[in-house]
Amino acid sequence: MKTIVVASGKGGAGKTSFTASFMAWLHGQGIRAVAADADVDAANLGLALKAGEPSERSTYIAGDAWEVRAEACTGCGACAAACRFDAISLASGAARIDPFSCERCGACADVCPTGAIKSVPAVAGELLRSPIAYGEALAHGELIPGEDASGKLVRQVRESAARIAGHEGLVVVDAPPGIGCPAMAAISGAGLLVVLVEAGASGIRDAARLLDNAAIAKVPAVAVLNKAGLSAERDSEARNLAAERGLDVLGRIPFDPAFRLAAERGGTWLDSGAPGPVEAVREACAAVAARAGLIPTTSPAGDAPERTAP
Ligand code: SF4
Ligand code: SF4
Structure with a gap:
């Protein structure tokens, strides 16, 4: 089984949107995948994946x-x-x-x-399996209000996704934000970690902390820059961070308000109708899929091209 984990050092960096877009892109390519929403405190992945009523429930x-x-x-x-x-x-x-x-x-x-x-x-909550529009199923958790998100729950969500995917399957995990125990439980043992680096001051700093932990966990990582193009200085800092850590930048996704509207409508970035940025998302998805060995590599290894919003 292959596991691709999408993470960021902070909330709001775009990891859930990228995870949903990646699942939709894989679906469009005919690649079957199970999604795991390990962001158990704010489990919103199901919205963009158009999850239906849970077909399985168990007590956590x-x-x-x-x-x-x-x-x-x-x-x-x-x-x-x-x-x-x-x-x-x-x-x-x-x-x-x-x-x-x-x-x-x-x-x-x-x-x-x-x-x-x-x-x-x-x-403390429930473990759920739900049908989704883009993929085989969604494994997710629902906490009782007041209960803590924990590495144990995240691990159980991952294990549930792995059972659904089977030995030869693919699991795409939306990790919790931050670098705490739940985030590490989502990242450890991943086949590929995709770090969404928001090209802003806090996004870069928090991504650096995440990468420190990923290095300790010995997880192979790549970077995808998000909200690029707002500041040349921040874009450069984000690229420098990736270069310092020896990470390939497999995507540069420009900031575009249409992404936010698409998310608020319950869609993925691919539904945003913004042609240039959508192409950048597709390229990032293809590059991640190629790096994970899901499709043949069509372009030389190295950083993704610059794309900006019109
Ligand atoms: S008050 Fe507390 S310690 Fe005393 S009997 Fe009741 S439960 Fe036990
Ligand atoms: S926190 Fe207080 S109530 Fe809870 S187990 Fe400890 S002593 Fe008992």
Whole structure:
């Protein structure tokens, strides 16, 4: 199985839009792929891929939570005194744990003299499989409000996508933003990491941090510049970053307001109707597919040509 992961060091750099556009481009080429929305905090990939109602659902258990069995509680207050997170209140002679404040350390259970505090599975959300217009299926997760996105959930979304794709299949992952545990869980073990570098000050800095982590994880990476053409200085900084890290720039996608409108309409960049930028997206998709060995290489290795919005 091949896994291509699209990531960026920050939100808003265009990785979800590029992932959706890449899936649509692959679909147009007759290449079957499963999408995995690992951005579990803001799982929006399904909008652009026109996902239907989930065909499979399973419960996501984040670990252990703690619960007070009221019938065994004497209201002694030892648990509340032991809780460093002020998560326990005493009312009507019994302790109550606030699940939003509880850090699940278990100290309260250790001190409870009657064994009234028991661990229970912490249901934190659902793992879903949904049909999509551009590809075989979408594997995604849905968190219960207040639950943390975690590397464990991201890994389960990836594993679910891998099961659907099968041994010979292709999985395209939309990674969470940032460089935390969920992002690393999305990136590790990828066959190819596509780093969307937003050609702006924060986009370049955050992409650099992401690339540091990708190097530690020993994941082969390429760059696609997004929102290019707004500032020659930033474009040059983004290219320099790629050059310093030894990355080929496989695409330069110009900034175009039509992309934003297409996303707001629930489409991909390919639906934007902006001919020059759309061509740049197609070229980037083809270059990534060629690098991943999905299509023959038609152009020499190296950086993508400059294209600007009309
Ligand atoms: S320590 Fe145990 S018995 Fe005492 S208030 Fe807490 S849950 Fe109830
Ligand atoms: S598990 Fe830890 S954080 Fe949660 S209520 Fe008990 S002592 Fe407090």
